[in-house]
Amino acid sequence: MLVNLHIDRIDHLVLTVESIEDTVDFYTRILGMEAVTFAAGRMALRFGQHKINLHQRGREFEPKAAHPVPGSADLCLLTALPLDQVLAHLQAHAIVIIEGPVRRTGAVGNLNSIYIRDPDGNLIEIANLLGTDTETST
Numbered sequence: 001m002l003v004n005l006h007i008d009r010i011d012h013l014v015l016t017v018e019s020i021e022d023t024v025d026f027y028t029r030i031l032g033m034e035a036v037t038f039a040a041g042r043m044a045l046r047f048g049q050h051k052i053n054l055h056q057r058g059r060e061f062e063p064k065a066a067h068p069v070p071g072s073a074d075l076c077l078l079t080a081l082p083l084d085q086v087l088a089h090l091q092a093h094a095i096v097i098i099e100g101p102v103r104r105t106g107a108v109g110n111l112n113s114i115y116i117r118d119p120d121g122n123l124i125e126i127a128n129l130l131g132t133d134t135e136t137s138t
Contacts, residue, residue, distance in 0.1 A: 012044070012051040013075075015122065016068035020054050022119045027052070030093055031077070031124075047077075071121035076106060076113070083112050083128050090116060098123070103130075 017023040020043050027033045033045040033052075042061065045052040055061055060068050079086060083101050090097065100114030104127065111127035118124055 010050065012053055013073075014053045014055055014065070014068075015073055015120075016055045016057050016060060016065070016070050017120050018057055018070045019119065020056050023054055026119050030090070030095060031126075073122040074125070075122065076104075076111070076125040076127055078106075078111075078127055078129055080128070083114060083126075086126055087114060090114075 015023070024035045024043060024045070027045045028035050031047075033047045036044050036046050036051075038044060043054045045054070055064065055068060057068070057070050087097065087101075095116050098115040098117060101112050102114075104111040104113045104125070106127065106129065108129070110130040111125075112130055113125045113127040116124050116126065
């Protein structure tokens with residue numbers, strides 16, 4: 001008998017990075033995530049009910065992505081902190097704003113977003129959810 005598979009949510013994703021130390025510093029100090037160690041020394045970043053596992057380039061854990069490359073990710077992170085306060089925080093840490101604030105459409109509603117890059121060049125969108133709708137993400 002066939003079933004209709006339904007995915008509920010993302011549990012974790014993996015970033016392949018040049019330096020786990022630099023990545024942990026950025027995501028904890030700048031973005032307020034929690035660094036966690038699991039499974040005999042592996043590193044991850046936890047926020048809310050989500051986790052980003054970190055793989056050191058050239059020493060990835062198996063199984064891994066077909067082409068793990070630092071700097072190839074594009075992540076959208078939601079915060080309840082007003083975007084003007086986020087901007088002030090980022091500017092205080094000399095983080096370059098790539099774009100924004102700009103309006104975007106997220107998974108469950110409209111977003112007010114700013115864009116920065118992490119130490120590997122991954123594009124990081126930090127956004128406030130403005131309202132809900134049924135449009136798809138841009």
